[in-house]
C-alpha cells in the first residue's frame with residue numbers, strides 16, 4: 001500500500017522519460033495519508049453548513065467540526081484546560097488572527113527571531129514593533145540571546161518563535177525558552193507549522209498555530225490554540241447592547257431637551273446640552289469603530305473614557321431636571337404649608 005496518496009504517480013523528466021514522482025517539498029505541503037483521504041471521501045456526502053442549519057446533515061457536519069476542534073486541542077495536549085482551538089485556513093491566518101486578538105498598539109513590542117517564516121514576522125510588523133533575536137554563525141541561537149531580547153525595555157507583549165525552522169529544520173530549545181519568557185511575564189506563541197507533524201507540541205506555550213496541509217491532510221485547515229479568555233469572540237453581544245443603550249439614551253435626551261430648558265437655569269442647560277452633544281458624537285465614533293470590525297476589546301482607552309463621559313452626561317441630563325422638578329414641588333408645598 002502507498003504511504004501517501006499519489007506515491008505511485010509518474011512525471012515526465014527533462015530527458016522525456018516518465019519516472020516515478022518524488023516530492024521533495026513536503027515542508028511546504030505534504031501529500032495526503034490514505035486513511036485521511038478515505039475519511040474525507042466518506043464524509044463528503046454529509047458535508048453541509050456548520051452551526052447554521054437545523055437539518056440532520058447540518059447537525060452532523062457541525063458535530064464533526066466540533067470533534068475536529070477537540071482533536072486539535074488534544075494534539076496540543078490541552079484537554080481538560082480552558083484553552084480553545086480556533087479553526088483557520090492555515091498557520092498564516094492563525095497568526096494573523098492572534099495579532100488581531102491581542103489588540104496590540106503601534107508601540108508595543110513583539111520579540112521574534114531571524115529564523116522565522118514570513119507568517120510569523122509580517123503580522124507583528126503590521127500591528128507592533130518587532131525586536132529580533134539574532135542568530136550566531138551556525139544559524140542558531142542560545143536561550144541567552146532570547147532572554148537578553150526579552151529583558152530590554154519596553155517589556156515585550158509577546159514572544160513569537162518558531163517550533164522548527166522551515167529552512168534548516170533546526171529546533172530551538174523551546175521548553176527552556178518558554179520558561180524564561182514566563183519568568184519575565186511574557187506569553188509565548190509557538191509557530192508549530194513545521195513541528196506539529198513530527199514532534200509533541202510544547203505543553204507550556206500559551207499559543208500554538210499550525211497547518212493541516214503540512215501534516216498529511218488534504219485541502220488544508222489550520223488552527224490557533226490558546227486561552228479561551230483571549231481568543232473567544234469578544235462580547236459582540238455586549239457591543240450590540242451598548243449601541244442600543246446609545247440609541248435609547250440619545251432619543252430620551254432629545255425628548256427631554258425642551259423640558260430641560262424650562263426647568264434648569266439657561267446656562268446650565270446650554271452647558272449640559274453642549275457636553276451631551278459632544279459625548280453623543282464620541283459615542284457614535286465608538287459605534288463607527290466597532291462596526292469597522294473592532295470589538296470592544298480592540299477599542300483604545302480614550303474610547304472607553306468617552307463612553308464613561310457619555311453615560312455620565314446622559315444620566316445627568318435626564319436626572320437633573322427630575323431632581324429640580326422634585327425640589328420645585330417640595331418648595332411649593334413648603335410655601336403652601
Ligand SMILES: Cc1ncc(COP(=O)(O)O)c(C=O)c1O
Nearest residue numbers: 090091092117119166193194211
Ligand atoms: C515555519 C512555518 N511557519 C508558517 C508557515 C506558513 O504556513 P501556511 O502556508 O500553512 O500558512 C510555514 C509554511 O511553510 C512554515 O514553514
